[in-house]
Amino acid sequence: MTIKPLIILPDPLLRQVSAPIERVDSELNQLVDDMLETMYDAPGIGLAAIQVGVPRRLLVIDVAKEGEERQPLVFINPEIVTSSEERSVYEEGCLSIPDYYAEVERPAAVTVKSIDRSGKEQTVEADGLLATCLQHEIDHLNGVLFIDHISRLKREMVIKRFTKAARSKI
Ligand code: NI
Numbered sequence: 001m002t003i004k005p006l007i008i009l010p011d012p013l014l015r016q017v018s019a020p021i022e023r024v025d026s027e028l029n030q031l032v033d034d035m036l037e038t039m040y041d042a043p044g045i046g047l048a049a050i051q052v053g054v055p056r057r058l059l060v061i062d063v064a065k066e067g068e069e070r071q072p073l074v075f076i077n078p079e080i081v082t083s084s085e086e087r088s089v090y091e092e093g094c095l096s097i098p099d100y101y102a103e104v105e106r107p108a109a110v111t112v113k114s115i116d117r118s119g120k121e122q123t124v125e126a127d128g129l130l131a132t133c134l135q136h137e138i139d140h141l142n143g144v145l146f147i148d149h150i151s152r153l154k155r156e157m158v159i160k161r162f163t164k165a166a167r168s169k170i
Pocket of ligand 1: 137
């Protein structure tokens with residue numbers, strides 16, 4: 001397993017729409033393992049493949065609390081099939097936008113259909129933190145970031161800050 005470098009805002013890759021995965025094979029499972037290791041190392045609770053530079057529709061999530069046993073979840077070609085009317089607010093962050101957090105309102109519960117790492121179809125009914133995390137990560141597959149759900153002023157400020165930081169690194 002390898003820890004992969006993370007793609008950071010304002011890298012244009014983060015705005016790319018990821019393509020569906022056609023085959024679940026050992027190469028894909030290698031990527032899944034690398035993504036899990038990268039997510040646990042960060043540490044984070046969710047990671048989309050595009051965040052390690054791979055524009056494919058794949059996510060890993062683990063919302064187990066600190067000290068609890070790991071509960072890695074793998075979603076290949078995930079699709080939200082139902083969203084609740086009820087909404088909830090969570091403070092979100094993103095491994096591609098380090099050290100920035102903001103409250104985001106989203107549907108409180110979602111049903112997500114996807115394929116698991118053995119190639120089987122799975123349907124997950126999620127609420128709470130898992131529902132928010134799934135929506136955040138599925139957004140990544142469509143080139144959408146959590147800062148797209150906050151005010152334009154706040155979004156422009158954070159993009160400016162990260163653009164400046166990226167420039168000063170060169
Ligand atoms: Ni993110």
